[in-house]
Amino acid sequence: MMIAVGSGGRGDARRAASSYRRREKYLWFVLPAVVVIVAVIVFPWIFTVFMSLHDWQVASPRTWVGLDNYANLLSDERFRAAIGRTFIYTLLAVVFPVVIGTAAAILFHREFPLRGFLRSIYILPMVATPVAIALVWTMMFHPQLGVLNYLLTRVGLPPSLWVYSPQTVIPSLVLVETWQWTPLVMLIVLGGLATLPIEPLESAVVDGASAWQILRDITLPLILPFIMVAVVLRTIDALKAFDTIFTITQGGPGTASETINIYLYLQAFSFFRIGHASAVVMVFFVIIVACSLSLLVLRQRMRWT
């Protein structure tokens, strides 16, 4: 092994074979992780498939029902509504953080006094405990005593019912999500800005381009791959958002904020319909993978053109 590495002049084939053998040896390092992953991740996946094919309630005998759980899902109005809601929530919870986060990154990319300090304040929401943050927002959303309605009326706007009305609950929850996760988008795009080559900008300045033209025609196209990374990550996270929605509304009022994840929780751990909930998991997983893959393909296309 070590000889193959140390001395030159041997046949390429032998060296390749030995380096292959060494690559194999390195897989031993991965083995403990594979064991853990199989136990806590792969096994649950397989078990979920198994459960989804059974009529399985806690504390009653299970029976094989084939694809019945999936067929029932298709005709389940509440589930279909949850899917629609999840897509609306996801769309809003991607667009707002990405737009604001990109703007924030452009601001933070400049040199200014206290930059490091202000940036560390700005990233605090994304490390704060979501449940704790959701709790504070719940108090701020209170229609009569909440500070948000006070601030609205102070600037002459009508008060809102926030999470207490079916019409405003989704936008209100998106507001919390945006508050918490815009900093992550900012950091990703800021990382992209740091890698930009300086030459195109310099020549644009020499040519007399305005700051806005430079931003639109040079900077934004160059950081687009990073913005797309942020879009993919935000999409995955928004699709599976749970903590803030569950803490603030638990799907209410009525079912007005019941996304797939909340629906899944209620089916599994309030009604204990294990087989049904497992089928929901499978469909949910397919939706998430399909969304992320199509976004990744889109990103590749954009890179090539």
Next chain:
Amino acid sequence: MDVAVSTWPRSRTSPWVGRRRATLRRLGFWLALLILLSPVVFVFLWMLSLSLKPDVENTAYPPIFIPRHPTLDNFQEVFTKSPFGQYTLNSLVVATVSTALSLLVGVPAGYGIAKARAYGLAAFVLISRMTPGLSFLIPWFILFRYLGLNNTLWALIITHLVIGLPITIWVMMGFFEDLHPELEEAALVDGAGIWAAFRDVALPLARPGMIVAAILAFIFSWNNFIFAVVLAGRETRTLPVAVFNVLTFEQLAWGALAAAALIVTLPVLILTAFVQRQIIVGMTAGGIKG
């Protein structure tokens, strides 16, 4: 970038107009920054303000922003009304042990993947990040009941590996890829085995990466709500679950609610103040969140 923004007015307009425009521009910049930062600062300050006021002031309208009679009663109430000390300890044990186990298993795995270029395994890590946490919970719930592990801290520690392990593997994989292989090669030439080369050469160099992975794994385990809300019993609750229960029982005791929220999140915020560089490196490298 800075060159571009700061030099252009001078090139086309007279110096005087240019200076005035630059001042306006700077004003606009700081205004934008103010708009960006004020919601962030406001929510945290409001949480602090609520936690320090008696409930008479908390439910007053118009709201009282600066406490007139600041008090620590809310914090005392949180700790006497429910075993928050115990819950804090639970959170600490779960986050610490699961982070340690994640590093123990994940650091060698990251090394192995980087060296063997086994990116199929890396893709696997990515898929497990896409999977919603709830989808693991149904099988776990049944399995742990079968094994009698429900209501034990072990159930939580094992499940929190799902948070810590992918983060660790992802961060360490990137870190070991960037490490120059010459030193290990030299050790191998000198007759060391690959295990010794890993332990004595690569591992000490990888300490910054391990710190990044440990911090992220700890924070996301500490913040995790979904696993503990299903799997924890009365004695094994972690802080986020405890805070959620305060919410369901005390709708309008805002002082205690805010105090509980602050107790949960303050350790993370303080930690962030000290290690924000590592957090930024880790979050942008993997973009991974629990």
